[in-house]
Each structure stands twice: as C-alpha cells, then as structure tokens.
Amino acid sequence: MSKxxxxxxxxxxxxKFLAVEGVNINIDARSVTAFIGPxxxxxxxxxxxxxxxxxxxxxxxxxxxxxLDGDNLYAQGVDPVTVRSQIGMVFQRPNxxxxxxxxxxVLAGVKLNNRRxxxxxxDALVEKSLQGANLWNEVKDRLNKPGSGLSGGQxxxxxxxxxxxxxxxxxxxxxxxxALDPISTLAVEDLINELKENYTVVIVTHNMxxxxxxxxKTAFFNIAGAGxxxxxxxxxxxxxxFSNPSVKATEDYVSGRFG
Amino acid sequence: xxxxxxxxxxxxxxLTRGQLPSYAPWAVVxxxxxxxxxxxxxxxxNALGWGVLSxxxxxxxxxxxxxxxxxxxxxxxKLATCLVVGSFLIAVLPLVSVVWIVLVNGLPGLVTPGFxxxxxxxxxxxxxxxxxxxxxxxxxxxxxxxxxxxxxxLWATVISVPIGLLTSVYLVxxxxxxxxxxxxxxxxxxxxxxxxxxxxxxxxxxxxAISGPGxxxxxxxxxxxxxxxIPVVVRSSEEMLKIVPNELREAAYALxxxxxxxxxxxxxxxxxxGIASGVTLAIARVIGETAPILVTAGFxxxxxxxVFSGWMSSLPTFIxxxxxxxxxxxxxxxxxxxxxxxxxxxxxxxxxLNLGARLVARFFAPKTGR
Ligand SMILES: Nc1ncnc2c1ncn2[C@@H]1O[C@H](COP(=O)(O)OP(=O)(O)OP(=O)(O)O)[C@@H](O)[C@H]1O
Ligand SMILES: [Mg+2]
Numbered sequence: 001m002s003k004x005x006x007x008x009x010x011x012x013x014x015x016k017f018l019a020v021e022g023v024n025i026n027i028d029a030r031s032v033t034a035f036i037g038p039x040x041x042x043x044x045x046x047x048x049x050x051x052x053x054x055x056x057x058x059x060x061x062x063x064x065x066x067x068l069d070g071d072n073l074y075a076q077g078v079d080p081v082t083v084r085s086q087i088g089m090v091f092q093r094p095n096x097x098x099x100x101x102x103x104x105x106v107l108a109g110v111k112l113n114n115r116r117x118x119x120x121x122x123d124a125l126v127e128k129s130l131q132g133a134n135l136w137n138e139v140k141d142r143l144n145k146p147g148s149g150l151s152g153g154q155x156x157x158x159x160x161x162x163x164x165x166x167x168x169x170x171x172x173x174x175x176x177x178x179a180l181d182p183i184s185t186l187a188v189e190d191l192i193n194e195l196k197e198n199y200t201v202v203i204v205t206h207n208m209x210x211x212x213x214x215x216x217k218t219a220f221f222n223i224a225g226a227g228x229x230x231x232x233x234x235x236x237x238x239x240x241x242f243s244n245p246s247v248k249a250t251e252d253y254v255s256g257r258f259g
Numbered sequence: 260x261x262x263x264x265x266x267x268x269x270x271x272x273x274l275t276r277g278q279l280p281s282y283a284p285w286a287v288v289x290x291x292x293x294x295x296x297x298x299x300x301x302x303x304x305n306a307l308g309w310g311v312l313s314x315x316x317x318x319x320x321x322x323x324x325x326x327x328x329x330x331x332x333x334x335x336x337k338l339a340t341c342l343v344v345g346s347f348l349i350a351v352l353p354l355v356s357v358v359w360i361v362l363v364n365g366l367p368g369l370v371t372p373g374f375x376x377x378x379x380x381x382x383x384x385x386x387x388x389x390x391x392x393x394x395x396x397x398x399x400x401x402x403x404x405x406x407x408x409x410x411x412x413l414w415a416t417v418i419s420v421p422i423g424l425l426t427s428v429y430l431v432x433x434x435x436x437x438x439x440x441x442x443x444x445x446x447x448x449x450x451x452x453x454x455x456x457x458x459x460x461x462x463x464x465x466x467x468a469i470s471g472p473g474x475x476x477x478x479x480x481x482x483x484x485x486x487x488x489i490p491v492v493v494r495s496s497e498e499m500l501k502i503v504p505n506e507l508r509e510a511a512y513a514l515x516x517x518x519x520x521x522x523x524x525x526x527x528x529x530x531x532x533g534i535a536s537g538v539t540l541a542i543a544r545v546i547g548e549t550a551p552i553l554v555t556a557g558f559x560x561x562x563x564x565x566v567f568s569g570w571m572s573s574l575p576t577f578i579x580x581x582x583x584x585x586x587x588x589x590x591x592x593x594x595x596x597x598x599x600x601x602x603x604x605x606x607x608x609x610x611x612l613n614l615g616a617r618l619v620a621r622f623f624a625p626k627t628g629r
Pocket of ligand 2: 043044045174
C-alpha cells in the first residue's frame, strides 16, 4: 500500500512565528522525494506537518491542506493518531525505547496499542520488518537484548524496522543518516531504494550526493533571512534539480556556491 | 672492535620538581598526634581537643613542609585537600555518633527476648518495678507499634502514590505551564513546607467533621502522613518524568500511539526507577513523624491491626510516650531501654528503606548492554 500526498498553500506556525510559508507540492506514490536546503529553512518543520507531528509542540499550528490520496489530514474531525499510524516517521537521532528489547521495539506499534497478535504472527512480523530494514542478520541471535545496546547505525535501522512494522502508507525520514557512518548510510540508502516499491518515502537530507542517489524528485527549500519564513523554491526531477535547475538560488545551493 | 659506550650522567629530570617522600603524610600524622598529646597533657587532656588539635597541627605541618619542598601550588593543593577531608569528617561525625549512641543504648533492649514479638498490653509499673528490683528481664515490646507504623505508612503510601503520580503526570504531560499547572506547583511547594503537626491537625479536623470529634484511628494518621508525603512524591516524580527525553514520546506518537498509552507504556516505564526510589525516600521521610500521629491515632498499648477503628501506636509515638510518661514513674529505666530499642528499630527501618530505594532503582533501571 502506498499513497500520494498533495499539499496546498500550507503555512506553518510556531505560535506567532511563521516558519514555512505557501508550500504547494505533489508527491507521487511509490517514489522517493528528497527535501534539501540550508539549515533553518523549515525542512523538518514542513516534514512534521505531513503526519501531524507538528502540532505536538505547544502553540504550533498549520494553515492550508495536506491531502493523503485526496483526504485532507487537517479537515475537521480527523484523528491525528489515525494519520500517524498511516504515515510513519524516522527521526534524525535514533530513538529506540530504552525499556524494550529489540523484538519489543519492532513490535512497539502493535504492543503499545494493545493490539492482540499471536506469537507466530509476531515472530513473522519481527523477522519481516528487521529484514526489511537490513538488520535481521545482525540481531537475529539477540532479539531479547535491549535495543539501546546496538550501535548507532543499527539503532537507526531498528527505528526504521519499527516504523515499517506498523505498515504505513508513507514513511517520512528526517536526516536519517546524519548520525551514521558511510557503511550504515549505504545500508539505509539501499533500504530506501527497496522501500520505494511499497511505500511513498520522503527524506530530508543535507547530503547532496545522497539526494542524488536515492531520490526521484527533489524539493529545494530556502529562507530569505533570519526570522523570515522558509519557502519551497523549486521542485522537480532530481536530475533536473542537480544538472539544470531553473532558479538561480537552487543552482548556487547544489553547486556549493551558496551564501 | 670496541664500541664506544656513552653513559648519560643521571640527572634530575627537567619535568619534575621537588617531591615529598611517600612516607611524609604518615610522619606528619605521627608528629602531630604526639605533639598534640604533649600540649593537651599540659592544659588538661580530653579526647575531642586532642583530635582537633592533631588535625590542625597535621594540616599546618604538611602544608609548610610541602611549601618548602614542592612549591606553593602543591602546598595549596594539600591545604585544600585537608580542608575538604576535614569538612567531610565534621559532617559525618554527628551521623556516626547518633548511630553509635542509638546502637549502644538500644541493643540491650532489642536483644531482650520478646521485644519484637510482644506488645505493651498488661505491662504496668508493677512489672517494671519487679524487673528493676529483681534484675529479671524487662517485659513488654514494640510489636503493636511496629505493626502500627507499618500499617499507617502502608496506607499513607497507598493514598499518596496515586495522587502524587497523577499530579506529576498532569504537570509534566498536560500542564504546559497553564495557570492551573502553575497554581498546583505553587501549592505543592507550599505543602512541602507545612509543619507536620499542622498536617496532623488538618487530618484530625477533617475526620472530626466527617465522623464526629475525637475520631482517632490509624487511617486518620495515614491521611495526615499523606498530606506530608504527596508533595514529596509529586516533586520527585515530576523531576523524573521531565528527564524522559521528548524523542521517546515523539517516537511513540509517530507510531500512532495515543497520548495516554504513550504516558502509561513509554514515559512512566522509562522513569519508573526514579519514581520508585523517590517514593521510597518519601516513605522514609514520614515514617519517623511523631506529632501528626499523636493527634490522629493517639497511642495504644494493645495490638490493633484495624486501621479504621481504635487508637493505634507507632514507633515514634511509642518512643515519645515511653520517655515522657514512663510506665513506672518510680523506675523509668525499663521504659528508657524500650524507647532506645524502638529508636534503633526505627533507624534500621529507615536505613533499609534507603537501601531499598537503591535496589529498586537498580531493578527498574532500563537494561543496557548487549
Ligand atoms: N520548537 C520550535 N519552536 C519555535 N521555533 C522553531 C521550533 N523548531 C524550529 N523552529 C524554527 O523554525 C525554523 C525552521 O526550523 P527547522 O527545524 O524546520 O529547520 P530545518 O530546515 O530542519 O533545519 P536543519 O537543516 O538545521 O535541520 C527555524 O527558524 C527554527 O528556529
Ligand atoms: Mg531539521
């Protein structure tokens, strides 16, 4: 299962501060979309509005529409919890639950919601998710050990396994490789390529090569100055953004001539 | 063929400075102790003065020697070390002497057969006079007070922990610095400073209004103690919940987990070791309260296991009444012995609770390792 996302005229606020202004973007199902842009331009902020995680912060709010296969996430009466169970998220810093074993971390989405699951189904789900996250071989002998005993890269892949275990339609990743070594990064990138077959993936990255390697389309965000809102400057095929962008700022940024 | 061997003359390394010989501290200790003894012999000997004087002489001697041999930086270091160790000794001295005095005075009573297993039921001045006159063993014990203390504290815990924990959950997870949250924080701070007798009077007045004046039961005492316990539990649990990283909450939300489930299954389990040890310390804090129990549960000499009716004794009130109104006014000796032994039991309980807090914290702590 995989769904498309269409954003219409989205403004994102922290209290009175307008952090991101006027975003319009159409993200295809079964594709990888990369968000790039300078620090503080609102990539994380915008990403978090796509599964209603933004409003978790006090005072944070959103204007505009985000359509998941045509259904507005911000319509009256939409339960954010339902939205989040369909749109998963992987954070910049690996955050496995310290009180849970590796196995329970993978099953967290099921267990925390008190859904009944038979032992054999649980075993199958754990194996499938860990294999999906390229982690199975490394941890299959110590599933009952604490998740916090893994290396940083393994923890991040555990978090990815945890996110895909709830079988979402969309997976959002906020700089998932920024704390990882090149080998783990490669593993995660391979994984993103595989995930694309079943999920819609949106990834924030500061690494141009990574964006070029993994994404089908790339969105460049920029900010006019401190205190100004971030904006979506250009959104096109990754090829176009990196070789033949239509906006000068994009060209400057991707060629490193920025600022 | 002969090889030319060069011998490098051993000289002092340019990197080191003069050093005190390793026996220096011991030599200074010996000198300071002997000198202090000599001075004390001149002015009249007493052990405390001897100890203090030795310490002062030791500090002066070591620092001067170090200044001469090693330079001023090392000397200042030695001075600071002496001051730190000295303050530490001054700080633990009262503690050690309290434990020592209670141990010495309480042990004879504690090892008397029947002290832990019997109550004061039927013990009057008669029995005490006999045991003093004939030298037979002191009768009577603290079983009723021990049970009273355990039951009252248990009930106080049962009342305080849910209220305190829920309050702290509200403050951390839902309060958001709202007016209500700020008001609760303020009143919790005020409650922390309430004199315990006031808590006792409050509970007494509350139950006087509910079930008639003069209601004195173990439960009233438990309510009084929970007035003292709740703020401690709220404060310690709040601190523990606050240090649970926000990332864990967000991780759970991002999996589509509801807020209350996140709190119940992620936040509280992550903080449980700190919460549990905070609760244990709160218990240790109220277990020795005397005044609020006196005005709410009275004092009993019989075993009463029912917290909802009848007066109840507890260890602190037992000590208080035994000292203030000895069972036999003519021969207070047995009462004093029982009071010291009860105090020893109380101290042991508090120490066990503190030890328990550590074990609980270790037991619940998130497991790490591979
Ligand atoms: N919790 C918050 N409260 C108020 N303002 C915030 C908050 N988080 C972010 N901001 C502001 O919103 C703007 C966008 O921040 P955001 O974290 O989305 O940037 P970003 O593009 O993800 O940057 P980076 O690449 O460094 O992660 C910044 O000006 C930031 O100061
Ligand atoms: Mg960011």
